[in-house]
Amino acid sequence: MFYREAGQFKTSYETDHATFPIRQDQIGIALILIAAVALPFVSSSFAMQTVMLPSLALVVAVIGLNILTGYTGLISLGSAGFMGVGAYACYKLTTLFPEVNILVWILCSGFFSAAIGVFFGLPSLRIKGLYLAVATLAAQFFLQWAFVRIPWLYNYNPSGAIEVPLRYLPFTEIAITGPTASLEVKYLVLLAFVVVLTWVGSNLMRGRIGRSFMAVRDMDIAAQLMGIRLLDAKLMAFAISSFYCGVSGALFVFIYLGGAEAGTEFSIRLSFLMLFAVIIGGLGSMIGSFLGAFFIVALPTILKFGAPAIGIAITGATAEKIVFMTIGALTIYLLIVEPHGLARLWQIAKQKLRAWPFPY
Amino acid sequence: MSDATLPAAPAFKMTPGRWTLLGFVAFALLIVALVSTGTIRRGDFLYNVFADPFVSMVDLPDLLVQTLWEGLVAGVLYALIALGFVLIFKASGVFNFAQGIMVVFAALSLVGIYEILTLRLGFPPGFVAAILSLFGAIGVMFVLAVVVERVVLRPLVNQHEIIMLMATVGLTYFLIGFGEYVFGGNPKVMITSQLGLPTGSSTFNILGGRVSIQHLDVAAAVIATIMIAALAFFFQYTRIGRALRAVADSHKAALSVGISLNQIWVIVWFTAGIVALVTGIMWGARSDVSFALEIIALKALPVLIIGGFTSIPGAIIGGLIIGVGEKIGEFYWGPLFGGGIESWLAYIIALGVLMFRPQGLFGEKIIERI
Numbered sequence: 001m002f003y004r005e006a007g008q009f010k011t012s013y014e015t016d017h018a019t020f021p022i023r024q025d026q027i028g029i030a031l032i033l034i035a036a037v038a039l040p041f042v043s044s045s046f047a048m049q050t051v052m053l054p055s056l057a058l059v060v061a062v063i064g065l066n067i068l069t070g071y072t073g074l075i076s077l078g079s080a081g082f083m084g085v086g087a088y089a090c091y092k093l094t095t096l097f098p099e100v101n102i103l104v105w106i107l108c109s110g111f112f113s114a115a116i117g118v119f120f121g122l123p124s125l126r127i128k129g130l131y132l133a134v135a136t137l138a139a140q141f142f143l144q145w146a147f148v149r150i151p152w153l154y155n156y157n158p159s160g161a162i163e164v165p166l167r168y169l170p171f172t173e174i175a176i177t178g179p180t181a182s183l184e185v186k187y188l189v190l191l192a193f194v195v196v197l198t199w200v201g202s203n204l205m206r207g208r209i210g211r212s213f214m215a216v217r218d219m220d221i222a223a224q225l226m227g228i229r230l231l232d233a234k235l236m237a238f239a240i241s242s243f244y245c246g247v248s249g250a251l252f253v254f255i256y257l258g259g260a261e262a263g264t265e266f267s268i269r270l271s272f273l274m275l276f277a278v279i280i281g282g283l284g285s286m287i288g289s290f291l292g293a294f295f296i297v298a299l300p301t302i303l304k305f306g307a308p309a310i311g312i313a314i315t316g317a318t319a320e321k322i323v324f325m326t327i328g329a330l331t332i333y334l335l336i337v338e339p340h341g342l343a344r345l346w347q348i349a350k351q352k353l354r355a356w357p358f359p360y
Numbered sequence: 361m362s363d364a365t366l367p368a369a370p371a372f373k374m375t376p377g378r379w380t381l382l383g384f385v386a387f388a389l390l391i392v393a394l395v396s397t398g399t400i401r402r403g404d405f406l407y408n409v410f411a412d413p414f415v416s417m418v419d420l421p422d423l424l425v426q427t428l429w430e431g432l433v434a435g436v437l438y439a440l441i442a443l444g445f446v447l448i449f450k451a452s453g454v455f456n457f458a459q460g461i462m463v464v465f466a467a468l469s470l471v472g473i474y475e476i477l478t479l480r481l482g483f484p485p486g487f488v489a490a491i492l493s494l495f496g497a498i499g500v501m502f503v504l505a506v507v508v509e510r511v512v513l514r515p516l517v518n519q520h521e522i523i524m525l526m527a528t529v530g531l532t533y534f535l536i537g538f539g540e541y542v543f544g545g546n547p548k549v550m551i552t553s554q555l556g557l558p559t560g561s562s563t564f565n566i567l568g569g570r571v572s573i574q575h576l577d578v579a580a581a582v583i584a585t586i587m588i589a590a591l592a593f594f595f596q597y598t599r600i601g602r603a604l605r606a607v608a609d610s611h612k613a614a615l616s617v618g619i620s621l622n623q624i625w626v627i628v629w630f631t632a633g634i635v636a637l638v639t640g641i642m643w644g645a646r647s648d649v650s651f652a653l654e655i656i657a658l659k660a661l662p663v664l665i666i667g668g669f670t671s672i673p674g675a676i677i678g679g680l681i682i683g684v685g686e687k688i689g690e691f692y693w694g695p696l697f698g699g700g701i702e703s704w705l706a707y708i709i710a711l712g713v714l715m716f717r718p719q720g721l722f723g724e725k726i727i728e729r730i
Contacts, residue, residue: 075522123711126718130455130521130669134661135714138707141658145703221728268658272529279526321541328534332527336515339523 003353019202036191040184048183055297056190057252062277062293063201063286064244069275070284071205072237073217074124074132077271078139079245084266085113085143086246087253088153091162095155102167102177106193106250113246114239116143121238125231128220140268147266164258177254186255193251197244202286204240213237214284280334282343291342299327380716413692422569427691428684433577435683436584440639441660442667442675443588444632449669450608451628452513455521457528460657461535462633465504467640467649468539470497471548490554494637501633509625517621536651545651550644552576557645580642587638588676591631595672600627608670662710668720677721682706 003024010016020026040048065079089112093105120139124132147153154162166178169189175181176189204210212233215223224230249266257265273296281292303323338344417424441459448456473493483489512527553559558575595601606614607624615621640649643656663682667674689705719725 069522075525123714127665127714130525131665131714131718131720133455133525134665135707135711137658137661138704138711141704141707145700149697149700276526276529279522283522318541321537321545324533324537325541326537328530328532328537331530331533332512335519335523335527335530339516339519 002356003350019199019206033195037188040187045183048187050301051294051298052187053183053190053256054252055294056187056194057248057256058274058277058297059194059248059290059293060197060251061245061248062274062281062289063198064241064248065274066278066281066284066286066289067201067205067213067244068237068241069278070282070288071210071217072213072234073220074121074128074234074237075130075275076136076241077133077268077275078120078136078143079241079274080266080268080270081140081143082113082117082242082245083249083252083270084147085116085242086110086249087162087266088147089113089246090250090254091155091164092153094165094167098165101170102254103170103189106247106254109250110243110246113249114243117238117242117245118235121235121242124234124238137268140271144267162253162259164254167254177258179258181255181258190251190255193247197247198286198290201240201244205286209236209240217284276331280331280341282341285341285343287346288341288343291346295342299330303327416692420569422566422571423691425566426571427687429571429573429577431684431687432680433574433580433683434687435680436581437639437642437656437679438660438663438683439676439679440584440587440635440642441657442663442679443591443672444635444639445660445664446667446670446672446675447591447628447632447635451604452607452625453521453611454513454524454528455669456632457525457657458531458535459632459636460654460660461532461539461651462501462504462636463640463643463657464649464651464654465535465539465640466497466501466633466637467550467644468543468548469500470494470637470641471551471644471649472543473497473500474551474554475548486554487556490551490556493551494555497637498634501637502630505626505629505633508629509622513625514622532654536654540651547648547650547652548644550641550649552641552645555641557641576642576645580645583638583642587635588672591635592672600624604628659706662706665710665720666713668722671720671722674720674722682709685709 003022005022005024008021008023010021015021020029039052043052061079061083064082065076068074068076068079086109089109090102090105093100093108094102097105116139120136123135127135148160151157151160154160157163164177166175166180168174169176169185174185176185205213212223212228213236215226215228216230216233216237220230223233253259253265277292277296278289279292280295281290282288300323303326304319441463444459444462445456448454448459470493473496474489477483477489477493477496478485483492508531512531516524516527557579561572561574563570563572595604603614603619603624604627606617606619607621611621614624659682660679663675663678665678666681667676667678686702686706686709689709690702694701713721
């Protein structure tokens with residue numbers, strides 16, 4: 001009833017190709033965008049700092065991993081390593097050329113990450129499935145080692161960490177990185193990146209490139225027979241995915257963390273967490289990437305601070321263990337009840353809205 | 361004269377493998393030639409990479425033997441972890457990421473039960489209490505196998521492999537939290553001597569030098585060999601072993617001749633649990649029992665891609681290759697890269713193997729059909 005597209009006629013090819021062809025979707029997206037922009041002015045700074053900033057930074061990487069794993073069917077466990085490449089590339093670039101704006105360098109660091117990603121994607125031409133997943137661990141461990149052992153990458157800082165310098169929005173005096181940047185500005189910058197990259201990504205996946213990816217996922221030999229070059233498609237998937245991961249890593253360190261020791265920050269654990277986000281959110285779904293990223297960031301926070309709020313008193317050390325157990329149990333539970341992820345739940349909800357108040 | 365003709369000798373053909381071999385030989389000859397003519401000398405980068413390690417191997421053979429031995433011991437332990445992976449993957453098609461944490465969990469239960477027995481229940485510390493806690497730990501692994509089958513595997517049967525992988529990652533998180541909750545997060549000392557395992561070391565004079573060998577390492581190698589032999593016997597000659605092999609070949613065919621998949625899964629996870637317990641004892645005795653051991657499971661993954669996910673001999677040979685390759689690489693080439701290359705060298709070795717054999721050394725040949 002609320003979600004009926006009956007009576008919405010398309011009179012041109014442009015309207016038929018639109019990203020959101022249904023009017024209710026257009027209204028919904030507009031409302032969500034307005035709410036997202038207004039959020040920092042109504043939300044508490046605690047929620048912004050612990051949930052919104054990290055999940056927005058991670059959304060980009062989760063979309064990237066979803067392009068690789070969900071759309072192209074190549075499982076990768078090296079995504080945290082590629083995020084690290086982005087962060088270090090951005091750090092080197094902005095310290096070598098401080099006169100160029102940081103926003104440019106954040107985007108450019110994605111290209112460095114894409115190059116590294118293509119290199120480590122080469123084995124995907126010969127091996128697939130879980131063998132490939134293990135092979136991508138090579139990227140994870142090699143990159144993590146490089147971040148610690150190559151001091152040039154962190155400008156020979158004695159602490160071995162990235163120290164994020166103060167940088168401003170173009171043509172203004174508003175700080176976006178560094179200690180003086182305000183939460184609202186950081187949030188809006190992140191939001192802008194997320195919106196633009198989501199838009200680009202979803203259009204890529206709707207078009208020729210995305211379709212060739214999905215053909216490779218469904219059966220690569222058949223795709224090859226239909227004239228899709230596997231070499232191009234798979235390496236392109238690695239490039240796009242790593243680009244997103246790289247930008248996400250730069251955003252994560254420069255805007256959210258404001259300084260990081262990447263040996264610990266971009267560890268194998270983050271790689272698994274992102275794969276978890278992709279699967280929980282829904283393989284091959286943009287909205288799933290959002291839901292998954294918010295889920296993995298919000299869950300530990302909710303468990304840590306939500307449980308005492310409803311009267312379950314747990315101390316700090318025990319809380320950590322309980323959080324681990326709950327995450328593990330919840331993972332298994334969610335996989336059992338909905339192996340297609342939260343995106344599938346969203347689809348079911350839309351279907352229900354369409355039929356409401358009738359059951360079918 | 362008969363019509364039969366002798367088959368002609370097969371023509372010598374250059375396969376890619378032979379080209380590669382030829383390439384390596386030519387490269388080695390080139391390096392020898394360059395060194396002997398003095399084109400590259402001590403101190404050059406090329407000399408450091410391609411000549412110096414081999415020169416020191418020949419000059420100090422005792423160090424080489426020591427490194428090889430350490431590599432072999434590490435390899436045996438990698439092989440044990442890989443064995444746990446292979447057992448489960450063969451029988452249920454699940455890539456059990458939780459194998460590493462099962463090692464930790466088994467070792468923690470062993471030490472934890474021993475502590476409870478001696479400190480709370482007043483058992484005299486020693487061999488009896490250690491054996492009792494060994495049985496207790498085996499019981500824990502059995503309960504774990506039953507629970508995993510009931511709660512995780514049965515509802516998720518026939519799901520995509522990536523979903524199963526993620527479920528075992530969830531299991532890993534759960535076991536980390538649970539283990540820390542029950543046994544505490546502090547590292548524990550393995551009850552090595554109480555279990556009757558030898559400690560101490562012997563030193564041998566060979567090749568003009570001294571090679572020191574830990575007794576525990578010898579015991580580890582012996583126990584691992586016995587266990588692998590026992591597993592091979594179990595798989596080859598018992599009723600359950602035959603059923604296991606049938607399940608590994610085809611789930612549907614096995615079901616149709618009346619093999620209970622659920623029962624087989626419990627048995628397989630229990631077997632993997634026992635393998636994990638043995639691995640945990642060996643690793644725990646070398647360092648201590650803590651959640652840092654989880655990392656070694658990641659080290660065992662390249663072993664799997666070298667050996668193939670479904671091959672037990674592959675796991676063993678792969679383990680030895682990785683163990684020796686890693687130790688030699690770290691000892692002779694590591695300083696060139698600033699050390700610590702152990703963390704990724706194994707993966708690079710594995711990738712090198714994969715370039716030539718995408719299914720691993722012993723994996724089933726990949727046949728693709730439309």
